Amino acid sequence: MDSLNKPVWEVAPHLLGWRVCRRLGETVWKLPIVETEAYASVEDGASHAWRGPTPRSRPMFGQVGRSYVYFIYGMYHCLNVVAHAPGEAGAVLIRALDHPSCNGPGKLCRFLQIDRDLSEVDLGSSDLLWLEPGEPDAPVAQGLRVGIRKSVELPWRFWLHGNPHVSRKPVVFP
Numbered sequence: 666m667d668s669l670n671k672p673v674w675e676v677a678p679h680l681l682g683w684r685v686c687r688r689l690g691e692t693v694w695k696l697p698i699v700e701t702e703a704y705a706s707v708e709d710g711a712s713h714a715w716r717g718p719t720p721r722s723r724p725m726f727g728q729v730g731r732s733y734v735y736f737i738y739g740m741y742h743c744l745n746v747v748a749h750a751p752g753e754a755g756a757v758l759i760r761a762l763d764h765p766s767c768n769g770p771g772k773l774c775r776f777l778q779i780d781r782d783l784s785e786v787d788l789g790s791s792d793l794l795w796l797e798p799g800e801p802d803a804p805v806a807q808g809l810r811v812g813i814r815k816s817v818e819l820p821w822r823f824w825l826h827g828n829p830h831v832s833r834k835p836v837v838f839p
Contacts, residue, residue: 666730666789666796669748673755676748677703678823680757682801685744687777688793694777697799699828700761702811703821704745706754718754724785726754732794734774734784741771742780746788746796761824761832769832801825 669676684695706725718726724733724747733745733756749755760770767773774780779794788796803825811822811832824831 669729669746670751671748672750672753673703673705673748673757674821676746676755677701677757677821678805678807680746680759680796681805681823681825682799684797684799685759685762685773685777686795686797687779689778695797696762696764696767696773696777697802698759698761699763700759700822700824700831702758702760702823704756704758706749722754725749725756727785728787730787730789730796732784732786732788734779734781736781737771742774743770744774744779744783760822761828761830763828763830765830768830772832803827 668679678701680698680701683698685698686693686695704725721735724731725745727747729748731747733747734742735745736742744759745756746759747756758770759773761768762773764776766776783794786794788794806824806826807820808822809820
């Protein structure tokens, strides 16, 4: 997982095409990532890490290649991959996977039964939730993140152009 030891805005497009793998009993799902968003530390007001380490954001300051799962709006879990340059903090939100039931961060966590019990899992060695490298099967597009109020100008949303499972109609960076 050395490829995750870089600035988070470089890792986010790199993860497109990688597979999120989830074991549920005898079933193993391996679904390609088709949309991501990068969240950095103090320079990114939309990031959970912008105030420094807190009980919620602590995983973003930790070891790269771990999961960071948080709960929002009292109803949705969101899966992130901890990624950052040495001495920094950050995570990549997995916004969508290549499956009709996974076209949004809350939907993919519901479908794959990912909750906070799977936060801080080593995504390189876990047998319940892991990542497998892959390559994108379409051009990578870049635009503005969605659903945030701060640092809205940062073009840190990445998706596979034309994929039908992208979570929201993209706002393309000019």
